[in-house]
Amino acid sequence: MNYLSVENISKSFGEHTLFDDISFGINKDQKIGFVAKNGTGKTSMLQIIAGLEATDSGQVVSRKGITISYLPQEPNLSPDLTVEETIFTGDNQIIKTIAAYEKALLHPEDEDAYQKAFESMDAMNAWDFETQYKQILSKLKLHDLDRKVSLLSGGQKKRLALASLLLSKPDLVILDEPTNHLDLEMIEWLEEYFKKENLTIFMVTHDRYFLENVCNEIIELDQGKLHSYRGNYAYYLENKELRMAAESTELAKSKLLYKKELEWMRRQPKARTTKSKSRIDDFHKIKERASQRRNDHEVQLEINMERLGSKILEFHKVSKAFGDLKILDTFEYVFKTGERVGVIGKNGTGKSTFLNIMTGAIRPDAGKVVVGDTVKFGYYTQKGIDIKPGQKVIDVIKEFGDFIPLKKGRIISAGQLLERFLFDAKKQYDFVEKLSGGERRRLYLCTVFIQNPNFLILDEPTNDLDVVTLNVLENFLLDFPGCLVVVSHDRYFMDKIVDHLFVFKGDAVIDGFPGNYSDYRTYEGNVSFNNTDEATKMASQKVISDANETSSTSDTKSWKEKQHEGKLSFQEQKEHAKLEREIAQLERDKVEKEKEFLNPDLTQDQITKASADLAKIIKNIETKEERWFELSAKMEG
Structure with missing residues (x-):
């Protein structure tokens, strides 16, 4: 059953064309992931489908009677309402059904109205709505139902909007980066929810495991053309590679044919027959095909960083708390050259605070943090770039440097670095306020890397980046020879680049785990935990690095290190x-x-x-x- 058809739509902003003459359909029970580079109109596409933005041409036709709900990246909620009141507002059919039933109860003499309201409650499964919304709000860590929306953080507002959407049970759900502001536990819960619910979904997300586990079709907008892959993300990757190989072969054939026809064109006399004119027309088509080339701009960063000394970064009995909220409690760790640490944990357990203590932005309450003389931090924060009115892209990067050194004695200018990060010469002179959210994030990465750090600290670097940029960033980080500490809820990203985890469990409990995120989940699934007081005490011990393994104090080792001590190497x-x-x-x-x-x-x-x-x-x-x-x-x- 077709829910919605996109028919020959086009969209431009000034001279910049996002897409032209695009058509596709969304059918019942499809769960579609929409993939495209930053700045190519993903959010505009979602808003057009949701009826919030007009097209330049073409139309979007939806099936009569279906309900469509849209979750934007920045939801617009009434600041004066509480969390619970927000759930009971909006175009929620279940809420309307409950209201009709309550009204019918006030007029028992109207038996027909009561019977109709009773049957609607059954049909909408509205009897346990209170239980449903409290469960979903609890899963999304929104426990204070009386809290005003105006007092919520940006992440809490996004989660409240998501809860409201899920509870309305629409026929078609349109989602713009639904996993942003969710911790790993929430993301995995949402995956399971989408898999078991009979929802039709059209979404944009940078979370590739989410695409893999939820979607049954991927639609890619590439070079202005749509390509549909009826499978999950792994199927898309495999078949995209086959498509690109076929395109490369076809391009090579076109070039050979073009050379042959070019020679024929040069031999032609000025007076041409009808037959030769036809061939000339064909020649121009061949020329157009042969002139096509992919514009992938794969980033190949070879930054020549300053060498790290023997002393890098050391935590000595560091403690930090905000009132009753403990973040660190006599935490100890010594970083070694080439460490690649991923930091995971629920929201509010202190991950970002930990990063700020590393760089000195926040001072600990007790203990000390020792930073080596040769350490040069590159810190990518969630805050992003401070935009100055009238500032151009090239001006932003030049504030941090005109060039950076590369390997083999080469250098790269600010403009060349921007090109490597997919900003062409024309884009470099655009005003920053015109950039999409993902493009601003990409520019921010440029400002971090041009400073040539040897210790990278990345706080949620994958937010708002497209899949192409994520692959580029991952490939760079795999080659990065310095130290790396990253906080991210992107499981695919973490699996690819880290080999050691700090697991923040709250109340200053930090577990060290030797492996990536999938290793950790496998371990958690295979091990039954002993919930005795002694086990809890062991789990609360400080994380000790490999460099500290010679310590004679056995009770300071984490429980995972104790389990494997003296048996298997890291x-x-x-x-x-x-x-x-x-x-x-x-x-x-x-x-x-x-x-x-x-x-x-x-x-x-x-x-x-x-x-x-x-x-x-x-x-x-x-x-x-x-x-x-x-x-x-x-x-x-």
């Missing part, structure tokens, strides 16, 4: 967890491959290939299991 622990995930995936691949043999229409060649593939999978499983048993035996010994 890298072996990571390998063991990774093998478990890989073996599980290979077992699933084996089952799927075995199902292929049930097809009676397989040819002999297909059977031979499937057999070879199955043998390869089985051999891979055996190899990995052998290594897994080897590590397990070492761990138990």
Whole structure:
């Protein structure tokens, strides 16, 4: 069943065309992720579909009677209402049904009206609405129902708007970065909610695991054209690569044909026949195809940072609290060269405060933070860029430097750095206030990197960045030779770039874990925790780095370090967890491959290939299991 059709729409701002002659449809039960680069009109597309922005041409046609709800990045809520009052306002059909039922109760003599209201309550499953909204608000950490909206933070407002949308149970949900301002626990809950609810979804999000786990179709706007992939994010990546390879082959053929036709054109006399005119027209089309080239602008940063000395960053019995809220309690840690630490935890547990203590922006209540003489911090905060009226993009970057040194004695100018971050020459002279949210974030990254830091601190760097920029940023960070500390709720990003976690659990409890986010989730799922007082005490101990492992005070080691102490090395622990995930995936691949043999229409060649593939999978499983048993035996010994 078609819910909504986008028919030949176009949108421009002045001379800048966002998209032109775009068409697609949204059908019932589809969960579509919309992927495009920053500045290509993702938010405008969502607002057009939601009926909040006009098109230059074309139209959007929705099915009569369907309800559409839109969650913007910056929701517009009434500041005078409380959290609970906000839930009971707006165009919520369930609220209207409850109001009609309550009205019918006041007039029991009108039996028809009462019966109709009673049946509507059943149909809308409205009897337990109070339980529903309190559960959802609790999951989104909105516990004070009487708190005024005007007193909420930006993140709390976004979560309240999300709760209101979910409770209205619309037919079509349009979401602009729904995971922003959600911690990891909330994101995973929202994933499960979307998977089990019969909702039709069209969304923009930079969270690739969210796309992977929720969406059954990806629509990409690339080079002004739409490409649809009927599958999740992994399917999209695989098939996009195939499409790009096919485009590259077609481009090569076009260039060869263009050279051949160019030679023919040069040989033609001035007086041309009808036949030659037709061929000339074809020549211009071939020329246009051959002249096309992809404009991906992959960033290839090779910053030559200043070397770090032997002393980098040390925490010595650091404590910090805000009233009754404890953030750190005699916390100790010594950073080593090349550390890549991810910081995770619920909102409000002190992650950003921890980063500010690292850089000296906030002073600890007790203890000391020692920063090495050679350390040069690059700090990317959630606040972003302070925009000055009339300031151009190139002016922003030049405030921090005219060039940066690269490897092999080269340098790169401010303008060249901006080009590497997808700002072409024309865009560099745009006013900053004209940039999209994602483009401003990209510019902010430029201002951090041009200062040539050797210790990067990134606080939610993935917010508002498109998937293309995220891949570019990740590739740079993988090559970054300095220290890295990152706070992020983007699980895909964390999995790719960190190898050690600080898990903030609240009340100054910080656990150290050797691995990335998926390793941690696997570990949490496989280990049953002992909830005795002693276990709680052990979990509350300070995080100790590998550099501190020689400490004779055994009760200062985290419970995870105690569990593995003297058995598996840091890298072996990571390998063991990774093998478990890989073996599980290979077992699933084996089952799927075995199902292929049930097809009676397989040819002999297909059977031979499937057999070879199955043998390869089985051999891979055996190899990995052998290594897994080897590590397990070492761990138990």
